[in-house]
Amino acid sequence: MFEEHGVVFIIAVGGETTLYRDRLQAIADECRKRWTWFWMVSNLLPNPADPDFDPFSAFDNGYVIASVDGVEKHHDDSRKRKGLYDVVESRLFAAAGAGRTILTTTTVHVGNLDQIEPILSRFKGHGILSTLEFATPINEAANLMFHVVGERREAAIDRIFALKMKWGWQLNVSPLMLELMRTRNVRRWGGPKNCPSVRYAISVTTEGVRKSPCVLAGGAELVPSCSNCGCHVPTLFLGALRFDILTLITAFWFLRRGRKVNTEAMSELATV
């Protein structure tokens, strides 16, 4: 179906994508036939039934986007699983040490707004890039105890912009993408009809049903609040269409070489 639509590349989402190696293998095989690539979004918690599966090295045309909510306790508390961050970090560092190109993604909400710089700091020197987006309200108006919207998002974006100037490439989101994510700008380009995701992306459920308007939706049950959208996917499209060089660099993050690093030496240095 995707081939008929002329789709260039694929993003595997879930659920947890790495629970089913055979399904990812099917995507990898089909993409390889077309000389293209795919991304898979994962929480990096291993499947007890398939503990040896390493999504970083399993596919030569597959690239992992790891979900990270914060560092250490912040990640564990956010995901209600003690020790989860240690597992995620050790897998990330092992893959980085093997020279894999890795992107982490953080969905920013009120509870982890202060975690962006700690994440960047933790992955510094490991060649791990980090991106972010804002949590989008689904099926409801924004919950001000959780969602970063309105003036709060304006202030957050100003702070993230300063982080971008400080951390450069390691924060894999372009300044234009940040500007586009401001609530007042979202209301100019967004909406279920205007959003570039509707034109340039197709999303399907596990039943093979097309989601409308975008990946954040799910049939009639899940409806995103477009006026408060925090998704970075449409901002990638808009930045690319404006020929913004920093957005193009951001979009092609997987074309960067990984940096083979001695993770043990890095850990020792960190403890000195």
Place this chain on the structure above:
Amino acid sequence: MNSRNVALDTRNKVPFMFVVRSLLDFLVHLNVSATLRYTPQILRLGWRLLVGKLVVASIDVTKACNLRCPYCYELPYLVTLSKGDGYTADDIRKLV
């Protein structure tokens, strides 16, 4: 309305040297073999973007998840790995 040409309300200016430095850094760390391998599809992607056609597909490969993050909006629809979701690799091949 074409969202591509919407005027934006921007607050922050990007220093020219930041752009140059970022571009140089990207080029220095470019994976040449991957870039060459994907160049035809990257060009196709650019062309399709310009003419307003579909470029990317996202696929829910499973409803199973090994976490139950309280903020996940798909939480009511998630299943356990043991229960599964009846989806197969062949289904994926047909979709892709």
